[in-house]
Amino acid sequence: MEEHAQIALLHDGVPLLGFALVFVLLFRRLGLGATLGYLVAGAIVGPQILGLVGGAQSKMGIAELGIALLLFLVGLELSPGRLWRMRRDIFGLGTLQVALCGLAVSGVILIGTSFSVEAALALGLPLALSSTAQVLPMLQSAGRMRTPLGERAFSILLFQDLSIVPLITIIAAMSRNPAHAAGTPGWLLAVYTLAAIAGLVLAGRYLLRPLFRLIGNLGEREMFVFAGLFTVIASAAIMDALGVSPALGAFVAGVMLADSPYRHELEADVEPFRSILLGLFFLAVGMTLNLHAIAERPLFVAGMAAALIVVKTGIIMGLAMLFGMKWRQAFALGLLLSQGGEFGFVLFAEAQQAFLIENEAASVFGAIVTLSMATTPFLMMATARLRAQPEPSAEGLERPSSDGSNAIVIGYGRFGQTVAQMLIGQKISVTLVDTDVAMIETAGSFGMKVYYGDGTRVDILRQAGAAEAELLLFCQDGDKLDTEALEAIHHAFPEATIFVRAFDRRSVMKMKGAPIAGAVREMYESAIVMARRAMDSVGVDGAEIDRTEAEYRRRDQERLQVQKQTGDLRAARGMMFTHASAEAAAEAEDMEGPRP
Numbered sequence: 001m002e003e004h005a006q007i008a009l010l011h012d013g014v015p016l017l018g019f020a021l022v023f024v025l026l027f028r029r030l031g032l033g034a035t036l037g038y039l040v041a042g043a044i045v046g047p048q049i050l051g052l053v054g055g056a057q058s059k060m061g062i063a064e065l066g067i068a069l070l071l072f073l074v075g076l077e078l079s080p081g082r083l084w085r086m087r088r089d090i091f092g093l094g095t096l097q098v099a100l101c102g103l104a105v106s107g108v109i110l111i112g113t114s115f116s117v118e119a120a121l122a123l124g125l126p127l128a129l130s131s132t133a134q135v136l137p138m139l140q141s142a143g144r145m146r147t148p149l150g151e152r153a154f155s156i157l158l159f160q161d162l163s164i165v166p167l168i169t170i171i172a173a174m175s176r177n178p179a180h181a182a183g184t185p186g187w188l189l190a191v192y193t194l195a196a197i198a199g200l201v202l203a204g205r206y207l208l209r210p211l212f213r214l215i216g217n218l219g220e221r222e223m224f225v226f227a228g229l230f231t232v233i234a235s236a237a238i239m240d241a242l243g244v245s246p247a248l249g250a251f252v253a254g255v256m257l258a259d260s261p262y263r264h265e266l267e268a269d270v271e272p273f274r275s276i277l278l279g280l281f282f283l284a285v286g287m288t289l290n291l292h293a294i295a296e297r298p299l300f301v302a303g304m305a306a307a308l309i310v311v312k313t314g315i316i317m318g319l320a321m322l323f324g325m326k327w328r329q330a331f332a333l334g335l336l337l338s339q340g341g342e343f344g345f346v347l348f349a350e351a352q353q354a355f356l357i358e359n360e361a362a363s364v365f366g367a368i369v370t371l372s373m374a375t376t377p378f379l380m381m382a383t384a385r386l387r388a389q390p391e392p393s394a395e396g397l398e399r400p401s402s403d404g405s406n407a408i409v410i411g412y413g414r415f416g417q418t419v420a421q422m423l424i425g426q427k428i429s430v431t432l433v434d435t436d437v438a439m440i441e442t443a444g445s446f447g448m449k450v451y452y453g454d455g456t457r458v459d460i461l462r463q464a465g466a467a468e469a470e471l472l473l474f475c476q477d478g479d480k481l482d483t484e485a486l487e488a489i490h491h492a493f494p495e496a497t498i499f500v501r502a503f504d505r506r507s508v509m510k511m512k513g514a515p516i517a518g519a520v521r522e523m524y525e526s527a528i529v530m531a532r533r534a535m536d537s538v539g540v541d542g543a544e545i546d547r548t549e550a551e552y553r554r555r556d557q558e559r560l561q562v563q564k565q566t567g568d569l570r571a572a573r574g575m576m577f578t579h580a581s582a583e584a585a586a587e588a589e590d591m592e593g594p595r596p
Contacts, residue, residue: 015045015052016283024279035134036374038279042286053287066277067342068236068250069270070133071161074154075254076267086155093152093323094159097316097337102128104311112304115361118174122356123365125167126347127308129160130337131373133278138336138380149329152320153336162248164343168350175354196242197252200235204256212257212266225269231257232270285345285366293360294367301364305371309338309379332380332387339376340369405431408469410455411476412436412443415501415522419475420448431464434476456480458492466493474500479507486514505560505569512564528552552577 019041027037045052106124109115115123135153136145144150208231215223235253236246257266294301313334320330348362357365409420412434420430432448433455434440440450453460455476466472472493474481481500490498502508502519511519528549535545555575562572 012053015050016041016280019045020279020283034137034279035131035282036377038282039286039370039373042283043289043291044286045283046287046289048289048291065233065236066274066279066281067133068232068246069274070136070278071248071251072232072235072254073267073270073274074132074136074158075251075256076258086151089152089155089323090159093319094156094163096319097156098125098128098160098163100315100319101312102126104315105308108307108311109304112307115357118176119351119356119361122171122174122351122354123348123361125170126344126351127340127365127369128312129163129167129341129343129347130157130312131339131341131376132157132161133282133342134339134373134376135336138377148325149332149336152323152325152333156316156333156337158251160341161251161343164248164347167347171347171350171354171356174356176356193239193242193248196238196249200238200249200252201256204253208253208257224265228266228270229273281342285342285370288345289363289366289370293363297364301367301371304365305368305375308340308368308372309375313338328387331383335379335383335387336376338379339372341373344369405429405465405469407431407471407473408433408455408461408464408466409473409475410434410461411474411501412439412448412450413475413477415477416473416475419473423471428471431469433460433464456485456489458488461489461493466496469493469496472496472498474498476501477503479503479510481514482510483512483514486511486516490515505563508560509564509567509569512567 020038023041023044024034024037027040028034044050047053102121102125104124105127106120109124110117110120113120135157139145139150139153145154211227212224215227231253232250235249237249239249240246313331315334316337317327317330317334320333321327325333345366348357348365351357352359352362406429407423408431409416409423410433412420412432413436416432416434420432423430432443432450433453434450435452435454437452440452443450451464453464455461455464455474461472466489472489479502486498486500490496498516500511500514500516500519502511502521504521508519508521532545532549535548536542540548555577559572559575562575563569
């Protein structure tokens, strides 16, 4: 029996992982996200198309641990203080979103179908929940998790996950299954939930932190993996035993460890398991879709998915604007959360067990959830221009004018700010020029007058007073300037000394022979400072540090001169400090003996 199970595992694993690999790579390449790739792969290998893999329900049971791991990692990102700061969005905006969207979608189902009120609620309320597993990775990959949009989306998603408990209670209360009559009352389930959360909080403070401290002192890296998985599984199991969402327990455990010094280690250890199990969850969902039932009603599935997206987008956008968001961000939030979510599949199963809906209805509405999830990446891409904040207008901004300054700084970013402030600190009058409207407005709020204009143009420089200036300092990003441009500027203003911020060695090579006093590579000096501090921290003698810096500067300058002459970036490679040159130097030192 065990041998048969092992063979079945191997037999299922090859097509599952193989198809998942192909479709996830393909869908990521197309910008559609991994979730849709997993769903399509599961549907294809499942029993209704190729029939390569069976037992979707058993795999779903294991894969739901991926949802718990996702919520655990989300909890690790949220300290209790940050959670308290977000309470208005979580319990205000989140409550209104779930209630209004759930009732509105239930109304659409009631009007558009022959379902009873109870069945419409059992289908509509779960559709108010969005896909945490799809939205959070989208926000994280775009780097928008800690933006106002990301925090609002996360607040709503968090409340949606918390709302699974009352939604299960509502479905249980409407149940037509006689076996449910003896089940746990809703009020008692709520008491159990609060008691379990309090118990997890205490366990996190008095058991988990000492445990991780002990593991850290022992230096056993693999034990962090065991302890992290134990924490997630144990907290999820406690909630599951009480009939509450296991993911809620995992989330609470994560929050309790968010302020601990072991947070980053836990994130790194748990993340691979989360990715694998979450992928398996979506594969199993794809396998369970009843494609025949969907094929019989394609227009209904498409129409209901469209209605779901429109209703949720409109309601969430309206609520977000009510909570102070601008319409573009509110629209983006509505689209981002417009799909159905993975917990809908769980609640549809609960509704089946409660005899509120048939298996066919669960499959059709599962397809509606899947289709709505598939549309999210397309909708976000299609509306990118509409949602983008309009570029600040340069209208009304003052153009450069000669005010008799000794220096003109072109580019007032992080580099130009330092240059300008040091000159001003030496009582040198400075005119500032930039094309970044947002930067100009921000600088104004700090009391700095920045003129709008492209400072690489001779006519703009002349308006700014370059003919009377002693210094022209080009501090803008990128490498727009080359020898020809700099010669034109020098010809127009021969009395001004020119300095240029260079992006890298290639930028310096582009300015070969240019009439400038100097080109400063933007990271060059700061990198040398860091290297000096690093050597000092490990006990290298100060004189040796000075010698190493001087030798590096000499080699680098000579190599740069050769590169400028030849135009070849790879020229004079032998002058670099490399592992080979270090080993050769060490061997020569051993032969000569120690320095006197």
